[in-house]
Amino acid sequence: MVRIKQRYLLVEIIWKDAGVDKKLNSQIIFNSIRQSIQYHFGEFGNAKYLERLAIKYLSPLKNLTIIRCARKNLREVWSSITFLRQINTRECICRVLHTSGTILSCQKQAIKYSEDSLLITTMKLLFIQNQNQNQNQNQNQNKNQIENENQNENQNENQNQNQNQNQNQNQIENQIENQNQNQNQNQNQNQN
Amino acid sequence: MFCDLYLKYNPKNKKQMEKLIAMAIKLNYDCVAFNQNFTGKITEKSTFEPIILNEKKDQENSTKKISTLRLISDGKKGFKQLSRMTYIPSSNNDFVYLNRSSQILETFDIVAIEPKTKVFFDKCCEISYIDIITFDLNEKIDFQLSYKQIKQAIRNGIFFEIRYSSLLGETQIRRKAMNNILNIIKYTKGKNIIFSSGTSSLMELRGPYDIMNLGTLFDLPFEKGKLSISKNCESAISHGYLRKTFNGIVEQKNIEEIDEKEKWELGEQNLNLNQNSNQNSNQNTNQNENMEIEKQK
Numbered sequence: 001m002v003r004i005k006q007r008y009l010l011v012e013i014i015w016k017d018a019g020v021d022k023k024l025n026s027q028i029i030f031n032s033i034r035q036s037i038q039y040h041f042g043e044f045g046n047a048k049y050l051e052r053l054a055i056k057y058l059s060p061l062k063n064l065t066i067i068r069c070a071r072k073n074l075r076e077v078w079s080s081i082t083f084l085r086q087i088n089t090r091e092c093i094c095r096v097l098h099t100s101g102t103i104l105s106c107q108k109q110a111i112k113y114s115e116d117s118l119l120i121t122t123m124k125l126l127f128i129q130n131q132n133q134n135q136n137q138n139q140n141q142n143k144n145q146i147e148n149e150n151q152n153e154n155q156n157e158n159q160n161q162n163q164n165q166n167q168n169q170n171q172i173e174n175q176i177e178n179q180n181q182n183q184n185q186n187q188n189q190n191q192n
Numbered sequence: 193m194f195c196d197l198y199l200k201y202n203p204k205n206k207k208q209m210e211k212l213i214a215m216a217i218k219l220n221y222d223c224v225a226f227n228q229n230f231t232g233k234i235t236e237k238s239t240f241e242p243i244i245l246n247e248k249k250d251q252e253n254s255t256k257k258i259s260t261l262r263l264i265s266d267g268k269k270g271f272k273q274l275s276r277m278t279y280i281p282s283s284n285n286d287f288v289y290l291n292r293s294s295q296i297l298e299t300f301d302i303v304a305i306e307p308k309t310k311v312f313f314d315k316c317c318e319i320s321y322i323d324i325i326t327f328d329l330n331e332k333i334d335f336q337l338s339y340k341q342i343k344q345a346i347r348n349g350i351f352f353e354i355r356y357s358s359l360l361g362e363t364q365i366r367r368k369a370m371n372n373i374l375n376i377i378k379y380t381k382g383k384n385i386i387f388s389s390g391t392s393s394l395m396e397l398r399g400p401y402d403i404m405n406l407g408t409l410f411d412l413p414f415e416k417g418k419l420s421i422s423k424n425c426e427s428a429i430s431h432g433y434l435r436k437t438f439n440g441i442v443e444q445k446n447i448e449e450i451d452e453k454e455k456w457e458l459g460e461q462n463l464n465l466n467q468n469s470n471q472n473s474n475q476n477t478n479q480n481e482n483m484e485i486e487k488q489k
Contacts, residue, residue: 014218016395075408082402085360085395095219095399 005071006052008106010098011081012113013063016091024088026055029065032087036080049073049080056103062114066106074099193222194400195425197276197302197324198355200392201226201240209243211394217271219399223425225274225302227390231282233289234296240275274429276302278326281312292321302432304353310335317345323432324386326353327376329369330361337379346384351428352376355390356403373410382412385420386428 033053038046051073057066069077081094098109199212209226216224226240277300279290290297290305297303304324307313313335316325325345327333342352354376358369377385387403389396398406400421407417434440447458 075405078402078405079409082398082406083360091395093395093398096402096405 004052006101007069007071007074008056008100008103009067009069009078009081009096010100010106010110010113011065011067012095012097013065013087014093014095015063020061021088021090022060024058024060026058026065028088029058030055032084033067033077033080036083037077040080040083041076045076049076053077057110064110064114066103066110068103071101193426194220194421195223195225195429196221196388196397197223197225197274197386197425197428198227198326198353198388198390199224200390201228202392203239203241206243208392208394212392212397213243213245213271213273215394215397219397221400222270223272223274223429225276227276227278229278229280230296231280232286234279234294240300242273245271274301276300276304278304278306280306280308284309284311287312287315297321298436300432302428303435308334313337314341317341317348317350320348320350321435322350323428324351324353326355327372329355329358329372330365332368333372333375337375339379342379346380349427349431351384351386351424352380353386353388356387356398356406357389357391357396359406360396370410377410377412382416384424385412385416386424387417387420 030053034046034050037049041049049069052068052070054068055065056068057064059065067077067081078096078099081096084092084094086092097113098106100106100109196216199209199216202208213224228240277296281287281290302324303322304326305312305316305322306326306328307316308328313325316322345352354373358365359373360366361369387407389398391397403421404414404417407420408414412420437443450458
């Protein structure tokens with residue numbers, strides 16, 4: 001058996017508006033790629049480079065797509081993607097993040113890229129907000145409140161621990177014959 | 193390290209430049225050069241002000257609006273902004289204004305020439321004090337390139353630039369640009385080529401790996417395309433840096449500009465001078481011998 005050689009391209013679309021269009025189909029992107037192949041490589045290229053060309057995955061929220069093409073036509077299909085200037089009358093940049101022979105490694109890379117981009121943006125926003133808070137004078141007031149709360153919590157915990165220890169000691173010492181003497185001693189200890 | 197050595201400089205429209213830098217950082221570029229054009233006799237004084245990354249604004253504005261540049265550039269360290277000039281001679285005698293001794297060469301990091309006739313192109317290949325030869329790809333190159341002159345230019349360490357933004361124009365411009373790029377790569381045999389975007393608009397930038405792939409359409413193999421964005425640009429920058437030194441052997445610097453790692457070369461006497469009298473520190477100069485360059489010679 002001979003496997004059919006093909007390549008998968010992971011493409012990110014960067015819009016000029018930086019907005020989200022939920023009506024994006026895979027067919028709209030396929031048609032725009034086919035038009036750019038027709039424009040740059042002519043009738044013959046349109047016949048040749050459309051072999052095995054398909055769009056396997058599209059998420060309009062994250063602006064990521066996975067495109068399949070034949071391996072021998074990789075360079076021409078890739079360059080026709082970079083020549084794209086607009087999709088559905090919106091200006092955009094198409095940027096290839098990863099190429100691979102199997103769709104699985106493309107999927108891994110897409111998950112990794114989207115996780116990283118989410119993490120970085122949220123962490124930076126938090127970082128800048130913290131910086132702005134530190135500049136204000138509210139920082140000292142917040143600190144004092146937190147310290148007071150911590151002290152109260154520590155006191156409560158110590159009291160609970162002492163009560164538990166006394167209960168355990170009582171249970172063990174009840175087994176001993178001389179109950180009265182020990183109980184008196186415990187009471188003295190508790191008073192101390 | 194990916195570089196883009198041609199972005200148009202607009203001191204009036206600074207928001208556009210901020211957006212350009214933000215997009216360049218997003219596309220994984222590490223170095224960017226802003227270009228200023230000169231024609232005829234050079235009398236203007238050049239002023240280049242790099243845009244400050246991580247700029248802190250007032251507290252009231254910062255909570256409401258956070259600029260996209262600041263969001264992206266917080267994680268990035270060591271992003272460079274360079275200054276660059278291109279001289280476009282209009283008549284045959286204009287070459288007098290750009291001598292080895294002219295002072296404007298020292299103010300820019302990179303110097304380029306855009307020849308339009310055969311005479312200029314032959315002169316540019318013989319000179320060694322410029323870094324880059326560019327071509328206007330929107331119009332067809334009138335003169336014919338020759339192997340002999342280009343081989344001499346490569347020996348001098350001069351690079352040939354291709355601006356890929358004209359590939360994204362209208363149909364007639366695109367056809368001329370493709371023809372010119374095929375000519376340049378044919379005569380240089382894929383050596384000493386730099387890809388750069390000659391744009392001021394945001395949507396004409398492309399990622400570095402996309403450009404390497406574009407080179408394969410014009411008979412440039414993928415590995416040489418990778419060199420044309422990363423390593424050739426670095427050597428062009430270092431070629432421009434050596435112009436400020438004395439024949440690439442001795443360098444002159446102020447004491448304040450020296451890094452802390454290199455301060456042991458000063459000796460104890462000069463360090464004490466720097467602490468006692470900061471007023472005279474501008475007059476004191478240091479001559480650091482670059483031992484590596486001497487060894488090469």
